[in-house]
Amino acid sequence: MNLDKEQYQQMLQQKSPNSPLWKDCLKAFLIGGLICMVGQGVSSFYKARGLSVADSAAATSITMVFIGALLTCLHLYEKIAKHAGAGTIVPITGFANAIVSPAMEFKSEGLVLGLGAKLFAIAGPVLVYGISASVIYGLILVIMQGA
Protein backbone atom coordinates (compact mmCIF):
# COMPACT_ATOMS: atom_id res chain seq x y z
CA MET A 1 0.00 0.00 0.00
CA ASN A 2 1.47 3.31 -1.04
CA LEU A 3 0.58 6.28 1.10
CA ASP A 4 1.94 9.77 1.24
CA LYS A 5 2.48 11.40 4.58
CA GLU A 6 -0.81 13.25 4.62
CA GLN A 7 -2.87 10.17 3.95
CA TYR A 8 -0.94 8.32 6.62
CA GLN A 9 -1.67 11.07 9.14
CA GLN A 10 -5.35 10.92 8.27
CA MET A 11 -5.42 7.18 8.73
CA LEU A 12 -3.62 7.52 12.03
CA GLN A 13 -6.18 10.05 13.20
CA GLN A 14 -9.01 7.73 12.33
CA LYS A 15 -7.41 4.70 13.91
CA SER A 16 -6.47 6.39 17.18
CA PRO A 17 -9.09 8.99 17.95
CA ASN A 18 -8.46 10.95 21.12
CA SER A 19 -10.94 9.88 23.73
CA PRO A 20 -13.56 12.60 23.80
CA LEU A 21 -13.11 15.32 26.42
CA TRP A 22 -16.51 14.85 28.02
CA LYS A 23 -15.81 11.16 28.57
CA ASP A 24 -12.42 11.88 30.20
CA CYS A 25 -14.08 14.49 32.38
CA LEU A 26 -16.90 12.20 33.42
CA LYS A 27 -14.47 9.48 34.47
CA ALA A 28 -12.27 12.00 36.31
CA PHE A 29 -15.36 13.38 38.02
CA LEU A 30 -16.67 9.98 39.12
CA ILE A 31 -13.38 8.46 40.30
CA GLY A 32 -12.09 11.72 41.84
CA GLY A 33 -15.42 12.24 43.58
CA LEU A 34 -15.39 8.67 44.83
CA ILE A 35 -11.88 9.06 46.31
CA CYS A 36 -13.01 12.25 48.07
CA MET A 37 -16.05 10.40 49.41
CA VAL A 38 -13.74 7.75 50.86
CA GLY A 39 -11.78 10.62 52.44
CA GLN A 40 -15.01 11.96 53.91
CA GLY A 41 -15.72 8.56 55.43
CA VAL A 42 -12.21 8.39 56.92
CA SER A 43 -12.58 11.92 58.28
CA SER A 44 -15.99 11.13 59.83
CA PHE A 45 -14.45 8.06 61.45
CA TYR A 46 -11.73 10.15 63.14
CA LYS A 47 -14.20 12.83 64.20
CA ALA A 48 -16.40 10.13 65.75
CA ARG A 49 -13.34 8.94 67.68
CA GLY A 50 -13.14 12.41 69.24
CA LEU A 51 -10.42 14.09 67.18
CA SER A 52 -10.72 17.83 66.58
CA VAL A 53 -11.49 19.12 63.08
CA ALA A 54 -7.84 20.03 62.43
CA ASP A 55 -6.51 16.76 63.86
CA SER A 56 -8.95 14.62 61.91
CA ALA A 57 -7.98 16.48 58.71
CA ALA A 58 -4.32 15.62 59.36
CA ALA A 59 -5.19 12.01 60.24
CA THR A 60 -7.27 11.78 57.06
CA SER A 61 -4.36 13.02 54.93
CA ILE A 62 -2.08 10.42 56.53
CA THR A 63 -4.62 7.64 55.96
CA MET A 64 -5.27 8.63 52.33
CA VAL A 65 -1.52 8.78 51.64
CA PHE A 66 -1.22 5.31 53.17
CA ILE A 67 -4.00 3.96 50.93
CA GLY A 68 -2.51 5.59 47.82
CA ALA A 69 0.98 4.24 48.56
CA LEU A 70 -0.38 0.75 49.30
CA LEU A 71 -2.43 0.58 46.09
CA THR A 72 0.61 1.79 44.11
CA CYS A 73 2.79 -0.87 45.71
CA LEU A 74 0.26 -3.54 44.68
CA HIS A 75 0.21 -2.16 41.10
CA LEU A 76 -3.52 -1.44 41.50
CA TYR A 77 -3.40 2.37 41.41
CA GLU A 78 -2.02 2.46 37.87
CA LYS A 79 -4.93 0.28 36.75
CA ILE A 80 -7.44 2.81 38.09
CA ALA A 81 -5.34 5.70 36.79
CA LYS A 82 -5.47 4.34 33.25
CA HIS A 83 -9.17 5.18 33.19
CA ALA A 84 -9.48 8.06 35.61
CA GLY A 85 -6.73 10.50 34.52
CA ALA A 86 -7.03 13.60 36.69
CA GLY A 87 -9.44 11.73 38.97
CA THR A 88 -6.48 9.77 40.30
CA ILE A 89 -3.78 12.45 39.91
CA VAL A 90 -5.44 15.33 41.75
CA PRO A 91 -6.44 13.71 45.08
CA ILE A 92 -3.70 13.28 47.70
CA THR A 93 -3.66 9.55 46.88
CA GLY A 94 -2.24 10.63 43.51
CA PHE A 95 0.49 12.54 45.32
CA ALA A 96 1.33 9.33 47.20
CA ASN A 97 1.34 7.48 43.88
CA ALA A 98 3.69 10.09 42.40
CA ILE A 99 6.08 9.47 45.29
CA VAL A 100 6.02 5.68 45.39
CA SER A 101 6.08 4.82 41.69
CA PRO A 102 9.40 6.47 40.73
CA ALA A 103 10.92 5.14 43.97
CA MET A 104 9.74 1.62 43.04
CA GLU A 105 11.05 1.96 39.52
CA PHE A 106 14.52 3.14 40.52
CA LYS A 107 14.92 0.93 43.60
CA SER A 108 17.35 -1.26 41.66
CA GLU A 109 19.75 1.71 41.37
CA GLY A 110 20.38 1.66 45.10
CA LEU A 111 18.68 2.67 48.30
CA VAL A 112 20.19 6.15 48.49
CA LEU A 113 20.42 7.55 44.96
CA GLY A 114 17.77 5.20 43.58
CA LEU A 115 14.90 4.87 46.02
CA GLY A 116 15.83 7.77 48.31
CA ALA A 117 16.39 10.33 45.60
CA LYS A 118 13.59 9.31 43.23
CA LEU A 119 11.09 9.42 46.09
CA PHE A 120 11.30 13.18 45.58
CA ALA A 121 11.11 13.24 41.79
CA ILE A 122 7.63 14.81 41.97
CA ALA A 123 7.26 15.38 45.72
CA GLY A 124 10.38 17.58 45.61
CA PRO A 125 8.98 20.23 43.26
CA VAL A 126 5.61 20.11 45.06
CA LEU A 127 7.30 20.77 48.41
CA VAL A 128 9.69 23.40 46.98
CA TYR A 129 6.93 25.54 45.50
CA GLY A 130 4.30 24.74 48.14
CA ILE A 131 6.52 25.61 51.10
CA SER A 132 7.97 28.65 49.31
CA ALA A 133 4.47 29.93 48.59
CA SER A 134 3.50 29.42 52.24
CA VAL A 135 6.57 31.35 53.49
CA ILE A 136 5.86 34.21 51.07
CA TYR A 137 2.25 34.28 52.30
CA GLY A 138 3.56 34.28 55.89
CA LEU A 139 5.89 37.19 55.18
CA ILE A 140 3.04 39.16 53.61
CA LEU A 141 0.98 38.50 56.77
CA VAL A 142 3.87 39.71 58.96
CA ILE A 143 4.18 42.92 56.92
CA MET A 144 0.43 43.48 57.08
CA GLN A 145 0.47 42.92 60.85
CA GLY A 146 3.25 45.52 61.21
CA ALA A 147 1.41 48.07 59.10
Next chain:
Amino acid sequence: MNWMDYFNAFWVGGLICAICQIVIDKTKLTPARILVTLVVLGVILQGFGLYQPVVDYAGAGATVPLLGFGYSLAKGVAKAVAEQGLLGAFTGGVTGAAGGIAAAIVFGCLFALLSKPKSKS
Protein backbone atom coordinates in the same frame (compact mmCIF):
# COMPACT_ATOMS: atom_id res chain seq x y z
CA MET B 1 -24.02 9.86 59.66
CA ASN B 2 -24.87 12.77 57.42
CA TRP B 3 -25.34 11.75 53.80
CA MET B 4 -25.21 15.35 52.60
CA ASP B 5 -21.56 15.52 53.73
CA TYR B 6 -20.75 12.57 51.50
CA PHE B 7 -22.72 13.98 48.59
CA ASN B 8 -21.00 17.38 48.84
CA ALA B 9 -17.56 15.77 49.15
CA PHE B 10 -18.34 13.70 46.06
CA TRP B 11 -19.49 16.43 43.72
CA VAL B 12 -17.03 19.14 44.77
CA GLY B 13 -14.05 16.75 44.74
CA GLY B 14 -15.24 15.31 41.44
CA LEU B 15 -15.66 18.77 39.95
CA ILE B 16 -12.11 19.78 40.92
CA CYS B 17 -10.81 16.62 39.22
CA ALA B 18 -12.95 17.19 36.12
CA ILE B 19 -11.67 20.78 35.76
CA CYS B 20 -8.09 19.53 36.05
CA GLN B 21 -8.87 16.90 33.41
CA ILE B 22 -9.92 19.65 31.01
CA VAL B 23 -6.69 21.54 31.76
CA ILE B 24 -4.62 18.37 31.17
CA ASP B 25 -6.38 17.56 27.89
CA LYS B 26 -6.19 21.12 26.58
CA THR B 27 -2.66 22.06 27.65
CA LYS B 28 -0.78 18.74 27.88
CA LEU B 29 0.60 19.82 31.25
CA THR B 30 2.44 16.93 32.91
CA PRO B 31 1.03 15.52 36.17
CA ALA B 32 4.00 16.98 38.08
CA ARG B 33 3.14 20.48 36.86
CA ILE B 34 -0.52 19.96 37.71
CA LEU B 35 0.36 18.92 41.27
CA VAL B 36 2.72 21.88 41.77
CA THR B 37 0.13 24.28 40.36
CA LEU B 38 -2.61 22.90 42.61
CA VAL B 39 -0.55 23.22 45.80
CA VAL B 40 0.51 26.78 45.02
CA LEU B 41 -3.05 27.65 43.97
CA GLY B 42 -4.31 26.22 47.27
CA VAL B 43 -1.96 28.53 49.19
CA ILE B 44 -3.06 31.55 47.14
CA LEU B 45 -6.80 30.79 47.39
CA GLN B 46 -6.59 30.32 51.14
CA GLY B 47 -4.40 33.43 51.35
CA PHE B 48 -7.36 35.41 49.99
CA GLY B 49 -9.69 33.52 52.33
CA LEU B 50 -11.47 31.87 49.40
CA TYR B 51 -10.80 28.22 50.18
CA GLN B 52 -12.08 28.02 53.76
CA PRO B 53 -15.73 28.30 52.64
CA VAL B 54 -15.17 25.45 50.17
CA VAL B 55 -13.68 23.31 52.96
CA ASP B 56 -16.58 24.16 55.27
CA TYR B 57 -19.06 23.16 52.57
CA ALA B 58 -17.41 20.11 51.02
CA GLY B 59 -15.15 18.69 53.74
CA ALA B 60 -12.94 16.02 52.23
CA GLY B 61 -14.12 17.07 48.76
CA ALA B 62 -11.94 20.15 49.28
CA THR B 63 -9.16 18.77 51.50
CA VAL B 64 -8.40 15.50 49.66
CA PRO B 65 -7.57 17.12 46.26
CA LEU B 66 -4.06 18.54 46.35
CA LEU B 67 -5.48 22.07 46.65
CA GLY B 68 -6.15 21.00 50.25
CA PHE B 69 -2.43 20.46 50.78
CA GLY B 70 -1.83 24.11 49.87
CA TYR B 71 -4.76 25.04 52.06
CA SER B 72 -3.23 23.36 55.13
CA LEU B 73 0.15 25.01 54.40
CA ALA B 74 -1.51 28.45 54.26
CA LYS B 75 -3.71 27.81 57.29
CA GLY B 76 -0.69 26.67 59.31
CA VAL B 77 1.23 29.81 58.36
CA ALA B 78 -1.63 32.15 59.25
CA LYS B 79 -1.99 30.53 62.69
CA ALA B 80 1.77 30.58 63.39
CA VAL B 81 2.22 34.19 62.27
CA ALA B 82 -0.62 35.26 64.56
CA GLU B 83 1.12 33.55 67.48
CA GLN B 84 4.82 34.04 66.74
CA GLY B 85 5.16 36.73 64.09
CA LEU B 86 8.11 36.44 61.71
CA LEU B 87 9.29 33.07 63.04
CA GLY B 88 5.85 31.67 62.31
CA ALA B 89 6.16 32.61 58.63
CA PHE B 90 8.91 30.00 58.40
CA THR B 91 7.61 27.32 60.78
CA GLY B 92 3.85 27.47 60.21
CA GLY B 93 3.45 26.00 56.73
CA VAL B 94 5.41 22.82 57.27
CA THR B 95 3.86 22.42 60.74
CA GLY B 96 0.38 22.66 59.24
CA ALA B 97 1.10 20.03 56.60
CA ALA B 98 3.51 17.95 58.72
CA GLY B 99 1.29 14.87 58.93
CA GLY B 100 0.83 14.61 55.18
CA ILE B 101 4.50 15.28 54.41
CA ALA B 102 5.87 12.78 56.94
CA ALA B 103 3.31 10.15 55.89
CA ALA B 104 4.17 10.63 52.22
CA ILE B 105 7.89 10.15 52.89
CA VAL B 106 7.61 7.23 55.33
CA PHE B 107 4.88 5.27 53.54
CA GLY B 108 6.51 6.11 50.20
CA CYS B 109 9.79 4.65 51.38
CA LEU B 110 8.15 1.64 53.05
CA PHE B 111 5.98 0.63 50.12
CA ALA B 112 8.75 1.24 47.58
CA LEU B 113 10.90 -1.17 49.61
CA LEU B 114 8.12 -3.76 49.82
CA SER B 115 7.12 -3.51 46.17
CA LYS B 116 7.85 -6.24 43.70
CA PRO B 117 8.87 -5.27 40.18
CA LYS B 118 6.01 -5.55 37.74
CA SER B 119 5.92 -8.74 35.71
CA LYS B 120 6.41 -8.09 32.03
CA SER B 121 3.23 -9.90 31.00
